[in-house]
Amino acid sequence: MTTNADHPVIDPFAAALSVSHIKGRSPWQDAWHRLLKNRAAVYSAFIMAAMLLMVVFGPMLISWEPDFTDWDYTSTPPSLASGHWLGTDAVGRDLLVRTLTGGRISLMVGLVATLVSLLIGVSYGAIAGYFGGTADRIMMRMVDIIYALPFIFFVILLMVVFGRHILLIFVAIGAINWLDMARIVRGQTLSLKNTEYVEAAKACGVSDWNIIRRHITPNLLGVVIVYVTLTIPQVILVESFLSFLGLGVQEPMSSWGALVSDGAQDMESAPWTLIVPSVFLTVTLYCFNFIGDGLRDALDPKDHL
Amino acid sequence: MARHALWRLLGLIPTLLMLITIAFFLMRVAPGGPFDSEMLLPADIQANLNAKYHLDESLLQQYFRYLSQIAVLDFGPSIQYKDWTVNELIGQGMPVSLTIGLAAMVLAFFMGTVLGITAALRQNTRVDYSLMGVAMLGISIPNFVIAPILILILAVYAGWLPAGGWDWSIASMVLPVVTLSLPVTAYIARLTRGSMIEVMHSNFIRSARAKGLPESVVIRRHVLRPALLPVISFLGPATAGMISGSVIIERVFSIPGLGSYFVQGALNRDYTLVMGVVIFYGVLIILLNFLVDLIYAWLNPKVRYDNKR
């Protein structure tokens, strides 16, 4: 029979077996590792970071002001000689600096509006789906009603009552876009609700709120994230449409969407006014796509390979 | 299931009423009126006009008058298109918008799901990447850029298709339907792909494979149904949105559909026209969502049982 006395073979063996020096890994850390392995997502993240830097610091480094009208060089194509590296628009404003400052607005729109719609949409949809029954019916009815109203009215009303502050535009767009999110989340919640682990949690007496928070919401993440990466371009495009109607950002500020819609008018006579903002816009949206894909692949708990 | 359906249908009426009320009062709160214009308008004439359209009555009076009109399906005269009633305008615009919207939706659904399924089945191969890349293009480039490019190339330079206009010929339908369907195709493709990948990684699929079922059977019978659920959820609002008419498509291709009635009516404060289109649109969405919910419940038994409770 062994005693607690030192044993020459077992002791070192036991010491080697101890695992206290190995740190555990949470599912989130697993996800992070998976994300890092996804080269496309990583490259996209770098490009987005570069884009952010360009957009934030670029205009400070360029000599042209975004609202400076260079009368000698109206509507000129990109050239090094004129000093306007990416050309000018119809009133002689440098296109590069306008695209960069426009990027600030567009990215802000994407971020803030999506956040707003995310917060509202996910909570609304999860609650409706989880509680089901009459509450769900009423809540979805409301969604139907709001969806059927022409959103432009909401926005006109908001603009006039509260003024045309730029943050308000973001909130207005976000407040309108949550509907799709809510619907999808509600659908997913409805099916998730009846899974075994949720039943088990209920049996254990976990509160409804905690079930939503800890069991349902993380499983919604996959769908939600994909939807978010689809919402961001939608939001940016909605802003461009609003700008076109006179309800978006005020001149001389601009956004990529507004620049693109202006450029599309003069596609043949001044193609650079279309191409430059379109490229920026498309690259950004592509990057969001890859990052979203990467996040979804990384966070999907079933993808354990 | 039948009781569920009936209950939903009954729920239509209070919903509609709420919709009408919110829309009505919202419209009136927006500043400016239908008769503001660059031209000078003497007070007498303004008074005449207000009287003609009952805009001089109190808001509540107007509201109840409108409700009684709606009850007999009379949407009133349009304020800006003076020779036409709203019923006539919607009657003329609806077939056009419906045709384009439904055609685009069908196209988007089939193209999108095919693309998405193909990409999901060949996940992380070149096929997957290129398909998703092209799909992304559909979302990243606004349709007011794609539309004029297509018109330029196919109508002006090549002369194969008409440069806009609508005469119910297939040729005039091609460009608008395709352009309208592009972003939705892209959404559906991505959604399908993502959803399929998720389902394909789930346990019951693994067991189906372990049982020895051939891959095609696994996909067809076990993967597709749950994978398409989010897509079906998305279909309802997507179709309704498309049917109401993409304003840009109608503007760029000069299509006489309902979409621009919305925006133009709002901008010109044509109360009756906007109310008419809003109600029509509202009814359509409610019906569509109802249909979608039915299909969803049919596809996903879990939902059915739960809502009965």
Add this chain to the structure above:
Amino acid sequence: MQNWPMKRGVYESVKLLRQFGLLSILVLLLGACGNDNREKMAVRGRQAQPVELILNEDGRPIPAVLAQQQELHRDNGREPQTLDPHLVEELPSAQILRDLFEGLTAESAEGRIIPGAAIRWNISRDGKTFTFYLRRDALWSNGDPVTADDFVYGLRRSADPATASKYAQVLLPIENAPEVLAGDLPPSELGVVAMDEFTLQISMRDPTPYFLALLNHPSTFPVHRASELAHGPAFTRPGNLVSNGAYILNEWVIRSRIELVKNENYWDSDNVILEKVIYYPFEDQSTALKRFRAGKLQWTSGVPNNQFKWLQEHYPDELVISPWLGSYFFGFNLEREPFIENPGLRLALLLALDRKLLTEKVTQFGELPSFTLVPPGIRDYVSPVPEWAEWTQAEREAEARRLYTEAGYSEENPLKFEIRYTAGENNKKMALAASSLWKQLLGVQATLLNEENKVFLQNRQQKILTQVFQAGWISDYADPYSFLNLFRSGHGRNDYGYSNSLYDALLDQVASERIPSRRRLLMFETESLLLADVPFIPLYTYVTKRMVNPRLKGWKSNVMDHHYSKDMFFLKAASDEEPVSPEGDIEALLPDPDQGLIPPLQMKETDAPGTEVPQDDVTDDGTSPPGDSLK
């Protein structure tokens, strides 16, 4: 089994490269639609050149030069809001109504007033009674004769408050019109009387010399009483609408097309060459242009704003620009800071703008810089020229700086205000350009506010928020009074808050002055007074710009921009035609059964200027028969 993700990293990078590869292809494509390809492709859309235009002794084209198909496809701008002549308020409706109906007076293609439904008229000595003698052979499209009663009915209906016409103010000069419009008197009391079947008498409140110009405004058109009473509001539908003009309404598919066909009962139908006119609504100028280039449209209502150079380069024959009777300006709100009682500051802002730069670089289409309210082009009227209009821009800018400092502003204390404007490409550019110029010269900090149209108009009218706003005025009739009246105190559209009792008094005098020369002087004085007070900043005069198929002739540029389809016709395309020579070609002299026109009889050699002669007609001494060169 499945393609489980193996070397994810590598594949992901390939994926990335592919996407950007696709992207660069797209960029290259768009770029390739650049220089050389553009030339080739643009030429494809060129319209065919016409044959030489040959007119007969009446000034009408001979049938030999006319195309087989006389069908015009016109872009009409927005969808017309109505085809009821008494409810019209915007240009698209007015344009179609001018083709459908005919008023007492008509306009020639150049814009001169000519007899319309009335073959001649008398004006009484005191200028207050107009007697019109109607044509006896004029018929409605259903065969009924056009009588004085039709005009009486039309005018009464137009003034009737129940009709709620927005343009009924055109009728205000008529006796009792204000009372009828207000509802104090029944429409039967309006000062119009049918003396007999073909004689109409209209009594005025004051002598109104410009009244004749008003008579081709749709608000004064007659309507066919029987059909209007029979069909009610639906009387404007195709099949119901009875018209007395050159065309009848054949089809109206809302927001798709409006088709007009020739009215065979029109008294002058023999001279109407276009058989069919189809109007298409467009909300987007670019689309209309593309349709034009594809050959489906032969007349557009405008052109996209930034493309002057490109259009000049690729479509010089099709681009038509001509002056328009309209002024574009910025208005001041004189009831608020900082412009209240501050004429020096207002003048400073006026002087600081370089109009030459604005019209050349910003609007680009040949708009004329302006320092006055009334645009040039009205017969017999020349606006006063303020002294600063004759200085150089440098002098103006120096004076602007001086006035600016005098008003108490400087670099440290810059002037701040808001410029309001509404949708419309030129509006945005002008606001941008102006604010930029003011900033560069004076250091002014102007904030730009792009407002939705209804909100914009309401704000202007209320005068609570506005400071500087975009404004303009396009006249309904060719008389300076319509411009000057804008600034009358209490006028519905006096968004400037301008109130000068002397000005109002002068305006009243103008309204009642009967003698043209005295009236001219009064208007000159009135405008001088206005300009000196600087309630607005004149910028430029409008021009119309559109694309017209080179084979379409008969229209003439005129300052009101009224173009009647009945004056127009299509020439044959030169590419599939042999030159026409009247002596050698007998066929040209025979009646053309398709056209239904009777060609002129004897075509003498000397009556045919510009005749192109086939080579074998060169006379022996080597000279060709007389005639102008082809151009």
